[in-house]
Amino acid sequence: MRTIVSLPGDGIGKTVLPEAIRVLEAAGFEANYLHGDIGWDFWIKEGNALPQRTIDLLAEHKIGLFGAITSKPKDEATKELSSELQDKGYVYFSPIVGLRQHFNLDICTRPCKAFKGNPLNFIRKDGKGGYEEPLVDAVVFRQNTEGMYGGIEWTNPPAQVREALETHPKMKKFKDVPSEEMAISTRIVSKNATYRIIKAAFEYAKKHGYSNVTVCEKPNVLRETSGMFLQTAREIAKDYPGIDLWDTNIDAQMMWLTKNPEVYGVIVSENMFADITSDGFAGLVGGLGFACSANVGDEVAVFEPTHGSAPKYQELNPSIVNPIAMILSACMMLDHIDESEKAEKIRKAIAAVIEEGKVKTYDMMKIRGGASAIDNGACTTQQMTDAIIAKL
Numbered sequence: 001m002r003t004i005v006s007l008p009g010d011g012i013g014k015t016v017l018p019e020a021i022r023v024l025e026a027a028g029f030e031a032n033y034l035h036g037d038i039g040w041d042f043w044i045k046e047g048n049a050l051p052q053r054t055i056d057l058l059a060e061h062k063i064g065l066f067g068a069i070t071s072k073p074k075d076e077a078t079k080e081l082s083s084e085l086q087d088k089g090y091v092y093f094s095p096i097v098g099l100r101q102h103f104n105l106d107i108c109t110r111p112c113k114a115f116k117g118n119p120l121n122f123i124r125k126d127g128k129g130g131y132e133e134p135l136v137d138a139v140v141f142r143q144n145t146e147g148m149y150g151g152i153e154w155t156n157p158p159a160q161v162r163e164a165l166e167t168h169p170k171m172k173k174f175k176d177v178p179s180e181e182m183a184i185s186t187r188i189v190s191k192n193a194t195y196r197i198i199k200a201a202f203e204y205a206k207k208h209g210y211s212n213v214t215v216c217e218k219p220n221v222l223r224e225t226s227g228m229f230l231q232t233a234r235e236i237a238k239d240y241p242g243i244d245l246w247d248t249n250i251d252a253q254m255m256w257l258t259k260n261p262e263v264y265g266v267i268v269s270e271n272m273f274a275d276i277t278s279d280g281f282a283g284l285v286g287g288l289g290f291a292c293s294a295n296v297g298d299e300v301a302v303f304e305p306t307h308g309s310a311p312k313y314q315e316l317n318p319s320i321v322n323p324i325a326m327i328l329s330a331c332m333m334l335d336h337i338d339e340s341e342k343a344e345k346i347r348k349a350i351a352a353v354i355e356e357g358k359v360k361t362y363d364m365m366k367i368r369g370g371a372s373a374i375d376n377g378a379c380t381t382q383q384m385t386d387a388i389i390a391k392l
């Protein structure tokens with residue numbers, strides 16, 4: 001039997017992860033779930049939101065199903081540390097970013113596929129007084145470990161950093177800015193990681209029958225880093241004669257995704273740009289309640305909804321949040337471990353519930369969240385799961 005490391009984390013992560021496991025079990029997927037400690041409680045109690053024992057569990061069992069964590073700004077985080085850990089030099093870092101970096105989970109996949117009948121789907125006017133609802137089916141590949149989110153940044157950069165940067169002629173204009181008034185964030189990309197993410201995008205397109213791969217960058221301005229993306233994509237594209245390589249600029253892509261989103265298939269970008277494009281496309285297919293993701297490295301893979309811990313709903317009983325993003329993330333896990341048949345079965349059950357339109361979480365009804373949502377006709381988290389299980 002498979003062993004899966006279950007990492008519920010904080011807030012609604014603790015609500016939606018058990019719902020996904022219920023669906024997996026109902027679909028006939030048998031596994032042994034081992035709990036891994038992660039998140040805010042462990043920051044407060046141990047000064048580490050990602051304890052070594054959790055890293056060891058994942059290193060041993062390779063597959064993680066993750067809910068969500070709560071992150072707070074540095075100062076707030078330090079204040080909430082338990083009293084005996086105060087002033088001992090503990091520094092908060094996000095445990096999900098930590099996992100991605102520790103296990104080099106460099107390939108992030110974020111499918112944004114519309115379910116027919118979802119009231120949150122993108123629509124546009126058809127020019128004849130009605131509207132049309134093109135079914136968006138885009139899959140964003142995000143380089144998950146480098147680029148703008150690589151974490152190499154400074155406020156008040158050390159002298160050597162300034163000296164090194166001053167070898168670039170464009171630094172002249174900052175010559176008189178005192179270091180303490182200067183902040184620097186870098187965007188470093190490596191050929192190897194760039195190759196891996198673009199190759200993964202093309203392989204996915206080939207396997208799933210997409211006719212195009214779009215590199216969404218900004219090579220006219222970010223000549224070096226976006227330039228490397230585009231150059232690498234052109235090299236890789238030669239090996240995929242049936243798949244068109246398109247390139248778009250990130251800003252224009254944001255405009256086009258509300259104009260003709262259905263023409264895009266697989267999209268690949270650096271870390272931050274893919275964060276932006278994947279949220280943009282997710283918004284066309286239902287938003288956070290539907291956005292799932294996979295973080296995959298050579299050895300370890302972690303599957304998670306893209307939403308956070310939604311603290312304002314964590315205490316609500318019964319819960320009202322949408323479990324579908326988490327359940328779809330579990331489906332991605334099944335795909336990864338060659339259990340695609342069960343994944344398809346679950347996705348079909350979700351599609352059937354949505355198309356029938358009887359059971360809807362609050363986010364699908366455009367009503368306010370909170371306890372009143374149920375009185376206004378929204379289902380509970382558990383009822384949505386039950387409806388999906390009933391369709392299996």
Ligand code: NAI
Nearest residue numbers: 068069070071096288289306307308309310311321322363
């Ligand atoms: P969030 O994703 O938790 O919530 C944003 C909005 O979406 C809220 O209105 C929330 O109620 C709603 N929402 C989220 N998930 C939903 C679901 N499944 N069904 C229905 N509605 C849902 O993001 P926010 O509020 O910016 O951050 C809250 C905490 O989560 C912060 O501490 C943040 O750092 C953390 N976070 C963690 C992430 C992760 O674990 N990967 C990702 C994003 C944020």
Ligand code: MG
Nearest residue numbers: 275276279306
């Ligand atoms: Mg994001």
